[in-house]
Amino acid sequence: MKIEHIEAFHLSARCEPAFQSAFSTFDARTACLVKITTDSGLVGWGEALGPAAINKSIILSLKKPLIGKNPLHIEPLWLSIYSQLRDQGQRGVTLCAQSAIDMALWDIAGKFWQAPIHALLGGAFRQKVKAYATGGFRVIGQRHCDTVQAECQQYQAAGFQGVKIKIGYGVEEDLLSIQTARAVLNQGEKLMIDANHGYDMLEAIRLGKEAYLYDIDWFEEPVLPELLANYREVRQKQPIPVAGGETWHGRTHFQWVLDHRCVDILQPDVAGCGGITEIKKIISAAETAGVRVVPHVWGTLINLAASLQVLAIIPPQPPRFADNPLWLELDQTNHPFRHAIGQSSHSLEMGEMTISQNPGLGIDIDENLLKPFIVHD
Ligand code: CA
Numbered sequence: 295m296k297i298e299h300i301e302a303f304h305l306s307a308r309c310e311p312a313f314q315s316a317f318s319t320f321d322a323r324t325a326c327l328v329k330i331t332t333d334s335g336l337v338g339w340g341e342a343l344g345p346a347a348i349n350k351s352i353i354l355s356l357k358k359p360l361i362g363k364n365p366l367h368i369e370p371l372w373l374s375i376y377s378q379l380r381d382q383g384q385r386g387v388t389l390c391a392q393s394a395i396d397m398a399l400w401d402i403a404g405k406f407w408q409a410p411i412h413a414l415l416g417g418a419f420r421q422k423v424k425a426y427a428t429g430g431f432r433v434i435g436q437r438h439c440d441t442v443q444a445e446c447q448q449y450q451a452a453g454f455q456g457v458k459i460k461i462g463y464g465v466e467e468d469l470l471s472i473q474t475a476r477a478v479l480n481q482g483e484k485l486m487i488d489a490n491h492g493y494d495m496l497e498a499i500r501l502g503k504e505a506y507l508y509d510i511d512w513f514e515e516p517v518l519p520e521l522l523a524n525y526r527e528v529r530q531k532q533p534i535p536v537a538g539g540e541t542w543h544g545r546t547h548f549q550w551v552l553d554h555r556c557v558d559i560l561q562p563d564v565a566g567c568g569g570i571t572e573i574k575k576i577i578s579a580a581e582t583a584g585v586r587v588v589p590h591v592w593g594t595l596i597n598l599a600a601s602l603q604v605l606a607i608i609p610p611q612p613p614r615f616a617d618n619p620l621w622l623e624l625d626q627t628n629h630p631f632r633h634a635i636g637q638s639s640h641s642l643e644m645g646e647m648t649i650s651q652n653p654g655l656g657i658d659i660d661e662n663l664l665k666p667f668i669v670h671d
Pocket of ligand 1: 488490514515540
């Protein structure tokens with residue numbers, strides 16, 4: 295079997311009303327998808343986290359050395375791509391683009407061997423995972439605590455047992471939103487906060503000390519992702535567990551984070567950290583360091599499907615009869631084409647999602663359904 299074609303698609307759709315994290319306004323949802331076709335007719339799909347147009351151009355620049363290669367030689371292909379970009383790559387968007395290619399190769403491998411990807415990776419520890427709702431962004435023109443209250447009620451009614459809200463808009467405003475969210479959620483329902491690196495170290499420490507009263511499971515991206523020493527200091531000087539990982543790439547970067555004890559919870563994104571090949575190594579490193587892994591998930595049903603395969607293979611932390619539940623991040627914000635590009639067998643029931651046992655990623659992407667969203671750049 296040989297790789298015959300590699301195509302990359304930049305998708306975009308307007309998003310009304312626009313919403314904001316601490317540092318960016320989402321008035322459109324975008325994605326970069328990759329489709330790899332083999333001479334046997336098998337096709338694999340992948341998705342890259344991050345800027346779609348740049349991801350697309352990197353993927354297309356990697357086409358030539360991949361055409362004609364055996365798509366089942368995933369580790370050698372991973373190293374070959376990484377080595378081509380290593381000198382000025384190693385991190386960032388180059389690893390995001392590589393993640394999409396790697397994901398598509400695993401999809402092909404699963405279809406070739408007629409097995410879900412988790413079976414090829416050594417087998418699943420679990421068949422389903424609990425999902426938490428990601429939302430609570432700021433909606434322009436509305437009070438954050440009001441929209442947080444309405445969203446938490448909605449997620450609770452939908453059966454979610456955990457909710458993550460956005461903060462990083464200012465300590466006072468954020469504490470009001472956190473207090474409001476906790477007042478809606480019952481005891482035992484999880485509440486997480488995500489600052490999208492909207493604080494400096496002193497603000498993050500102050501927020502953590504005051505928000506601790508509201509039973510917060512984790513404090514995500516408190517400070518800028520480059521400032522790993524500040525991460526460590528936030529972890530040491532306030533009581534809420536610190537989480538991060540969606541902006542880190544490659545196992546050497548994650549190893550540094552683990553070695554320096556910068557987080558309590560590691561959040562690699564399979565569409566950004568280097569793909570399925572690399573996240574398996576990052577999971578092993580976290581297991582060795584005794585650090586919990588809760589993958590970051592953002593994007594379309596392709597990344598959702600890949601993340602579910604990854605969640606299947608994360609070892610219990612620690613092994614024991616009553617498994618410490620693993621959490622799937624389920625973005626609840628408006629995304630016009632998240633599920634509109636194909637079919638999957640995923641369904642959410644009582645806040646839990648079943649992991650696909652179908653070959654590969656377990657999804658069918660229909661290229662015709664992409665057409666309304668394609669940006670021709
Ligand atoms: Ca986040």
